Amino acid sequence: MKDFLWIFIIIATVMVFSIFFFIRENPFNTTSFLSLEEKEMVAWQRARMQIDPDRTNHLETFKNMQKNLELLKNVNSRILIGAPPVKKKLLTIGISSVQHPRGSYLLDTLQSLFFASSSSEQKHFIVVVHLADPDPKWLGQMISSISTLFKPYIQARQLIVINTPLKSYLPLKDLKKNLHDSPAYVAFSSKQNMDYAFLMNFATNHSDYFLMIEDDVKCAPGFVTQIVTIVSAWENKSWLTLNFSQLGFTGKLFRTRDLPCLVHFLFLFYQEMPCDYLLAHFHDLLMQPTPIQFFPSLFQHMGNSSFFDGKFNSFKDKEIEENDPGSPSNPAASIYTSLKVANGSVLMNAYSLDKNFFYTKSAEAGSHLTVVLDVPAKVFRVQVLTGSHLKNKNQLEEGHVELGYDATNRINDCDDYILLGLLENGTLNKQVLSNESGKKVKCVRLLVTATPPSGIIIRHINLWIK
Structure with a gap:
């Protein structure tokens, strides 16, 4: 019997290492990604549960999960408001919301989200709100309020509101007791895991990326462009989640092709722990143990009461930048x-x-003005002002600003540019996000994207450096 057990452990261990090798060598590069990921998760979990005796209690849950995965494919969250976009977008912003003891911030969050993004930015994303509370009275009130306040965005197919029938949820009674958490809190966090899973399941096919935010946050101006800037720099790198906030599940960015795997994981362990802790374990599973965090944060909680019981908590992100950056540096x-x-x-x-x-009398699409720093620096804010200060004439209406990096020691240019942001009313004022190992900026390029009808004035290109 012992010999058989040792043989089984060795086989299971080989399975684990072979799967890890496959994921490392082929992180997201298969023609049938979803089915392979499911198979990998099944094999990985089976092997891990057999090797670790303390986790054998998950085996029965795992077997049931395999049945639920098939059921999930047949779950259709109901669209209460709006309609999906005709064409696939770059980004889906997901919000899941339920009733809160001290009132809801959802409408304020939606208002902040749309007000913090320009009309050009809004063309590239949709917002999906999951109203996850089964109370029909509350649902009716929220549907009425959202339909009235955000009618233009609904008509433009930029805002969709969904609900998932309670019968689609896994059991929420007789749940596991976790540490010192009360049964009520375990039930709350277990349902929240499924709320998020249903939201992600609906969002899978509508965009290339998915951003999760909570229903009580204030968004930094231009947050979409700042996220797109980071994504363009990380496009060809291996990552599972990019973090634009340190608060819970807010500000977590995923590739939508990874969402089915995360959805299955949330359902498998829905009663084990809250979603932000589950996400950390999911990172371990797919070999991104170290968070990829960007500063400053782009999202801040509006209130000081928790989601669950309304008790006072300090939920402010200390890293979010709210102060005046001071005078520009403009190095040589x-x-x-x-x-x-x-x-x-x-x-x-x-x-x-x-x-x-x-001042230039004329400009053509594709022309540029580029600042090349004598010594590359860590730039944390860029401001570009065009047009007359008094009459707002001679603005550059169609243009954007790029940050340049150089690995080949060019004299008057850079070999790698990423988008910082688009001009709005002839101006740009953006924070520059980077992780601690970020490269130093050598070039700041103002690019004309459409020929203006008259000459343009470039008043200031201002830089702030660390």
């Missing part, structure tokens, strides 16, 4: 441009800290 740099310099206009005035400005 050279300026290069393909714009036609008007007679008497000085190119360096675009970068000076005085009241002078640079």
Whole structure:
């Protein structure tokens, strides 16, 4: 009997290492990603449960989970408001909401979300709200309020509200007792895990990326562009989650192709622990144990009461930047441009800290003005101001700003640019996000994306450095 047990342990161990090797060598690169991920999870969990005697109590749950995975494919969350987009978007922003003892912040969160994003940014994302409370009175009130307050976004297919029938949920009675948590809290967190899972399940096919935020947050202005900037820099790197907040499940960005695997994981362990703790274990499973965190945070909690019992808690993110950054630094740099310099206009005035400005009589799409720093620096904020300060004339309406990095020691340019943000009413004022190992910026490029009808004034390109 002992010999058989040792043989079984060795086989199970080989299975674990072979699966880890497969995931490392082929993280998200298969033609049938979803089915393979399911098979990998099944094999991994079976092997782990057999090796670790303390986890054998999950075996029965795991067997039931395999049946529930098939049921999940037939679950259709009901659309209460709106309709899915006609074309696939870049980003889906997901919010799950239930009643709270001290009132709801959901409407304030939606208002902050849309007000903090420009019309051009809104073209690239949709918002999916999961009203996850079964109380029909509350559902009716929220449906009425959202339909009235956010009608333009609903008509533009930018906002969808869904609900999942309670009969689709796994059992919420006789749940496991976890540590010192009360039975009521275990039931609450278990249901919340499924609330999030149903939301992600609905969001899988509507965009390339999925951003989870909670229903009581304030969004930083231009948060969409800042996230897209980071995603463009990490596009070809291996990652499971990018974190734009340190608060719970808020600000967590996923590739939508990874969502089915996470949905299954949340259902498998829905009664084990709250979702943010489960996410940490999910990272271990798919070999991203270290969080990839970006600063400053883009989301801040509005209230100080917890989701569960209304008790006072400090839920403020200390890393979010709310203070005046002070005066710009504008370190020593050279300026290069393909714009036609008007007679008497000085190119360096675009970068000076005085009241002078640079003027060009005409500009064409594709032309640029590039600031090249003498010494690359950690830039944490960029401001670009175009047009007359008094009459708002000669603005560059169609343009964007890029950050450049250089690995080949070019003299007057960079070899790698990423988008920082689009000009809005001729201006840009953006924080620059980076993780602690982020590269230093060498170039800041203002690019004209559409030929303007007249000349343009570039008043200031201001940089703040650490």
